[in-house]
Structures are given as C-alpha cells and as structure tokens.
Amino acid sequence: MSSASFYKWCAKFGGMDVSMMTRMKELDDESKRLKI
Template sequence: MKAARYSDSQIMAILKQAEAGSTVPDLCREHGMSSASFYKWRAKFGGMDVSMMTRMKELEDENKRLKKMYIEAQMQADIIKEAMSEIIRNISASRDGSLGR
C-alpha cells in the first residue's frame, strides 16, 4: 500500500486554511496536491480534529482486520462443510453397497 504523503496534522492544517478563506486552487498549488484530494479530505475529515481523525483511521484498520478474520473463518467453515458432506456421501455409498450383498 502506498504511504501517505501528508500526515493527519498536515491535512487538518490545509483544511483549516480553506476554512479561514484561502481558495482551493491556491492551497493546491501551495501544497502540491490536486483539488480532488482536497475535496476528498474535506468530505472525509471536515469538522474533525486530529484526535478524531486518528481514531477514525484506527477504527478503519480494525474493521479491515476483522473483515479479513471473518472471511478466513467463513472459508474454513466452507472447507469443513464440504469435507463433511464428502464423508457422509462415502459412508452412504459404502452402506448401500454392503446392503446389496
């Protein structure tokens, strides 16, 4: 994953400058970023402070980790289910074959 070019505090400082009245094109030129990045940050982090922003990122990371754990558990359950159905089929087939003799 690509490392962040701007820290949380830098993003907050840029958003504060915009709130103070700086124009978006001037901010983008000054900080070497695209206007799309600015608007994405404003939509995501507008109205937050640095501690809230950090907490949100921690929660996003935890959510990503939990989703990965869920997917792994689901895959394991599917493998077990498939193996059990194969065992049951084999037992049924062996019983049917031995009853016919």
C-alpha cells in the same frame, strides 16, 4: 476505505480535530483486519 478516500473525507469534514480523524482511521484499519 482507501487512504485517498479517507483524506478526501477528512477534507470534507474538516471541522473534526486530528485525534478524531486518527481514531476513525484506527477503527477502519481494525474493521479491515477483522473482515479477513
């Protein structure tokens, strides 16, 4: 997931708090790292 689509997704699901969004970003980064 690119940063742009991540932020678009965050806007769509704006009810989530910042810590949840940050955690999801961390998980996304981790999954990318594991795929390589």
